[in-house]
Amino acid sequence: MSNQRRSFLGKLAVASAIPLVPSFLKPEANLDWISTYKNSSASTLALASGYDKSLVTDETFWYRIKNMYSSSPGVLNLNNGGVSPQPIIVQEAFERYNKLCNEAPSYYMWRILDQGREPLRQRLAELAGTSAEELAVVRNASEALETVIFGLRLNRGDKVVVSKLDYPNMMNAWKQREHRDGVVLKWVELDLPGMSNDKIVDAYAAQITPDVKVVHITHLINWNGHIVPSKQIADLAHKAGAQTIVDGAHSFAHIQYTIPDLGADYFGTSLHKWLCAxxxxxxxxxxxxxxSMLYPHLASPDPESTDIRKFESLGTRSFAIEQAIGQAIDFHYSIGGQLKQERLQYLKKYWTDAVKDHPKIHINTDPHPDRSCALCIVNMDGYKPSELGEALQNKFKIHTTAIEYENVQGVRVTPHVYTVTADLDRLITALKSLADA
Ligand SMILES: Cc1ncc(COP(=O)(O)O)c(C=O)c1O
Incomplete structure (x- = not known):
């Protein structure tokens, strides 16, 4: 073989070893218009936050974002707190990858798409503000958090602090450990809204005694949208020698932070919520x-390995789902986390301001931007939450979710980046007409 040819083949080998998804799998839809639009309205650029504040209220911009989703023109979906829809570029990426896998599954899944796992881990690490060596790609927040709950080495009598407003899947996991292993749960009672951050921290502090081994914190409470001061609670836990698990299912890619900001030893989130993956x-x-000390949920060759990949021994899974997370990250960055958060705050304020002075309508979430973002609950005199939710659905085709859980009562309303103020006008009209009927 000639030297020239050898060198050509050598280059080819190096190029083909680069672990990237092939270019024919890249999306056709492009996000360029967003950056063009952002730059074209840079007159009021807020240098501190690096984006144009006027975009927060620019409905033309948000209508164009709405058109990047495939939302129903009939049903107004204001239950984005449950799970988010995916922008069309994410849906298409998933479909492309899935079709490709079906051409020759073991080849395209394990030899081609699997090469995208490490670059994806790196991109998620940039988004989360962590090292890639600390992140495992899993299927949802329940899997992430239950891996931790069941993987921790706890002995009979070890104490764990949980709150009555933590998510049921995780509380069931803890109750199972209580039943099976004899760990002792200590319950924090939260009475929201109306508790300051200091009062919330005090409520945790009262339970964090020196015999506590783990403190479980839900960063953004799904029932009412309250943002809990995770770092302050985590600091207390660490001082007492306990470890912290933070449930970020509702806060990740919704409000701006990095995982280390929360003081988490362990953290889990779903990416099909606010990241729209x-x-x-x-x-x-x-x-x-x-x-090394956390056991994987599904066994791997070395349970004490220091390699984060031991938490990914899932067996055969959907590579299409996993790889299309990349397009969701692109979409998130194209709007920008800060602009997204401010828009969601604006939407919450838009509809709550319009109804809050009605004598029969009561907003039951603390509206302060540090204590809630898009999720907010509302009550109406004369209606149970389930009745109000049904009336919105049946009479106005507005989809929300009714919350009747522990001491939280109300209909939860959750707009998203594809919600425009005209959608919220429909909600405002509906609420007022029900209240005035
Ligand atoms: C606070 C919280 N944690 C965990 C979860 C579980 O998420 P998933 O069903 O995606 O596992 C949810 C789901 O809504 C949640 O609200």
Missing amino acids: PFGSGLLYVKKEHI
Whole structure:
């Protein structure tokens, strides 16, 4: 073989070893118009936050974002707190990858798409503000958090602090450990809205005694949208020698932070919520120094390995779901986390301001931007939450969710980036007409 040819083949081998998804799998839809639009209205650019504040209220911009989704023109979906829809570029990426896998599954899944796992881990690490070596790609928040709950080495009598407003899947996991292993649960009672951050921290502090081994914190409470001061609670836990698990299912890619900001030893989230990634995608964070001592949920060759990948021994899974997370990250970045958060705050304020002075309508979420973002609950005199939810659905085709859980009562309303103010006008009219009937 000639030297020239050898060198050509050598280059080819290097190029083909680069672990990237092939270019024919890249999306056709492009996000360029967003950056063009952003730059073209840069007159009021807020230098501190690096984006144009006037975009927050620019309905033309948000209508164009809405057109990047395939939302129903009939049903107004204001239950984005349950799960988010995917922008069309994410749906298309998923479909492309899935079709490709079906051409020769073991080849395209395990030899081609699997090469995208490490670059994806790197991109998720940039988004989460962690090292890639601390992140595992899993299927949802339940899987991430239950991996931790069942993987921790706890003994009979060890104490764990949980709150009555933590998510049921995780509380069931803890109750199972209580039943099976004899760990002792200590319950924090939260009475929201109306508790300041200091009062919330005090409620946790009262339970964090020196015999506590783990404190479980839900960062953004799904029932009422309240943002809990995770870092302050985590600091207390660490001082007492306990570890912290943070449930970020509702806060990740919704409000701006990095995982280390929360003081989490372990963190789990779903990516099919606010990141708008395919259904069945999630993220587990384990602080580097804890990886070896945490057992994987599904066994891997070395349970004490320090490699975060031991939490990904799932067996055959959907590579299409996993790889299309990349398009969801692109979409998230194209809007920008700060602009997204401010728009969601604006939408919450838009509809709550319009109804809050009605004598029969009561907003039951703390509206302060540090204590809630898009999720907010509302009550109406004369209606149970389930009745109000039904009336919105049946009479106005507005989809929300009724919350009747512990001490939280209300209909939860959750707009998203594809919600425009005209959608919320429909909600405002509906609420007022029900209240005035
Ligand atoms: C606070 C919280 N944690 C965990 C979960 C579980 O998420 P998933 O069903 O995606 O596992 C949810 C789901 O709504 C949630 O609200």
